[in-house]
Amino acid sequence: AQSVTQPDIHITVSEGASLELRCNYSYGATPYLFWYVQSPGQGLQLLLKYFSGDTLVQGIKGFEAEFKRSQSSFNLRKPSVHWSDAAEYFCAVGARNTGTASKLTFGTGTRLQVTL
Amino acid sequence: NAGVTQTPKFRILKIGQSMTLQCAQDMNHNYMYWYRQDPGMGLKLIYYSVGAGITDKGEVPNGYNVSRSTTEDFPLRLELAAPSQTSVYFCASSYSSVGDTEAFFGQGTRLTVV
Numbered sequence: 001a002q003s004v005t006q007p008d009i010h011i012t013v014s015e016g017a018s019l020e021l022r023c024n025y026s027y028g029a030t031p032y033l034f035w036y037v038q039s040p041g042q043g044l045q046l047l048l049k050y051f052s053g054d055t056l057v058q059g060i061k062g063f064e065a066e067f068k069r070s071q072s073s074f075n076l077r078k079p080s081v082h083w084s085d086a087a088e089y090f091c092a093v094g095a096r097n098t099g100t101a102s103k104l105t106f107g108t109g110t111r112l113q114v115t116l
Numbered sequence: 117n118a119g120v121t122q123t124p125k126f127r128i129l130k131i132g133q134s135m136t137l138q139c140a141q142d143m144n145h146n147y148m149y150w151y152r153q154d155p156g157m158g159l160k161l162i163y164y165s166v167g168a169g170i171t172d173k174g175e176v177p178n179g180y181n182v183s184r185s186t187t188e189d190f191p192l193r194l195e196l197a198a199p200s201q202t203s204v205y206f207c208a209s210s211y212s213s214v215g216d217t218e219a220f221f222g223q224g225t226r227l228t229v230v
Binding site for chain 1: 120
């Protein structure tokens with residue numbers, strides 16, 4: 001079964017600083033990988049996804065993530081954080097080609113705080 | 117375009133009461149899902165549906181029931197509410213299987229059982 005680990009529960013960065021949120025996954029084959037963001041009181045919104053091809057993927061709001069098969073990682077990055085990026089971020093892995101509805105397995109989330 | 121709409125947004129239940137959480141989507145998605153979110157635990161899948169009339173259990177189905185009579189609606193029923201069901205509930209939908217494509221989430225229902 002697949003699993004996702006987000007080792008950082010809470011991260012604080014200054015506005016304008018760079019950001020990297022860590023995500024490690026466990027899956028028997030090449031996974032589908034996702035990053036979702038949850039703003040306070042809101043549902044989850046897709047930031048970006050990796051299915052195949054270029055291992056560096058671009059998402060919305062200036063985020064990017066890099067798939068590293070050798071490290072089983074899919075870390076999220078942003079070169080310059082804005083105060084509006086304060087939210088909770090979830091990494092998720094989807095099963096492929098299961099023959100039935102595949103499912104998302106979520107990590108436990110990383111809460112990002114941005115100081116001004 | 118409303119997307120995924122959940123009602124109510126907040127609810128307090130007494131132990132043993134029952135209620136239905138409503139979820140509707142207007143994107144003509146076949147796949148719909150119910151998750152619960154507990155602090156520090158991420159999201160856990162309760163039930164899902166791949167189309168009208170077809171539902172199946174997720175990771176944590178005990179204490180819940182679902183039905184899918186139309187493509188648009190996917191209500192979640194809580195029978196005999198227990199404190200362990202205090203959580204935030206999210207409904208989601210997707211065009212195809214959620215592990216393969218983007219899922220669209222509602223804003224959530226915060227449920228407290230006292």
